[in-house]
Amino acid sequence: MLVIGFPTGALQANCFVLASGEGEPCVxxxxxQDAVEPIGQALRKHRLAPVAVLxxxxxxxxxFSVTxxxxxxxxxxxxxxxDVEMLSDPLKGISRESAAFFGGDLEMREPSEVRSLTDGLELDLAxxxxxxxxxxGHTGGxxxxxSGAQEGGRLVISGDTLFAGSIGRTDLPGGDHTSMLSSLRTKVMPLPDDTVVLPGHGPTTTIGRERATNPYLLQLQDAVRTDDAPAAPHRGL
Structure with missing residues (x-):
């Protein structure tokens, strides 16, 4: 599997391009923010043809660059x-401080074709x-x-659910700390230790490393009461 990743914009959110190999379709x-040019460079360099944006x-x-x-x-x-409403009204999902940082005005519109993701959905793409x-937890949506590579490797693109050493903040509109802990318990903790994690911000990690060092996962393993869990530190928005 070919995986290309790079940070984008003022908040350094990670963008990824995935393909089965050079010269193939990709997602x-x-x-x-500012992702159009580096995506174009990656597509040209590796001769890739996009079939979808996730x-x-x-x-x-x-x-920001989805449309x-x-x-x-x-x-x-x-x-x-x-989360679909945020594609046309990005201020719905951010703090007042973040909105002020960007001048309180972020104009976006939905792409021409938007399809829904649901829990457990299996996508065959590229x-x-x-x-x-x-x-x-981080947001409602x-x-x-x-995904798994043919040679047996596993990876998860975790967005702002799981970072190296932390988790996504839950104090923004649509965020919920109890839901976040439930997501970590039911969707993250069962993953095999050798699963490579490509997070929404920061460096790559593995589930095994996070299980051993991430304070939020350690807390879940120790069965600490949910209402005693600390809120996530701010990262990204």
Whole structure:
């Protein structure tokens, strides 16, 4: 599997391009701010043809370039229905401080074709089998994407559900800390230790490393009461 990743925009949200190999169809995940040019460079360098854009959630630092990327390549965008409104009204999902930082005015519109993601959905795209896990907590429509390489490797694109050493914040509109802990318990913790994690911000990690060092996963393993769990530190939006 070919995986290309790079940070985008002021909040350094990770964008990923996935394909079965050079010169093949590909999917693009989370095209954030200023992502159009680096995506184009990656497509040309590796001779890739996009077939879809997948969105882990609706926050604009992960979706800002979705319409030019989708409509420019005549491909659909996939997003959970609980977050779809943010594609045309990005201020719905951010804090007042974030809105003020960007001048309180962020104009976006939906791509021409938007398709819904649901929990457990199996997508066959670009020669890849991708499983959708609905992981509410950071936003109501947050999802993760799981896939496996032919040689047996596993990866999960976790969006802002799981980071190296932390988790996504839950104090924004649509966020819910109890839901986040439930998502971590039911969707993240069961994953095999050798699963490579491609997060929405920051460096790549593995489930095994996070199980051993991430304070939120350690807390779940120790069966600490949910209402005693600390809120996530701010990261991204």
């Amino acid at each position: 693009i995940v989370d095209p954030g 969105l882990t959630h609706g926050h604009f630092d992960h979706t 030019p990327v989708c409509d420019g390549n005549d491909v659909p965008a996939y997003i959970h229905p609980d 020669g890849l089998r991708i499983t959708v896990d609905h992981t509410p 947050s999802v993760m994407f799981r």
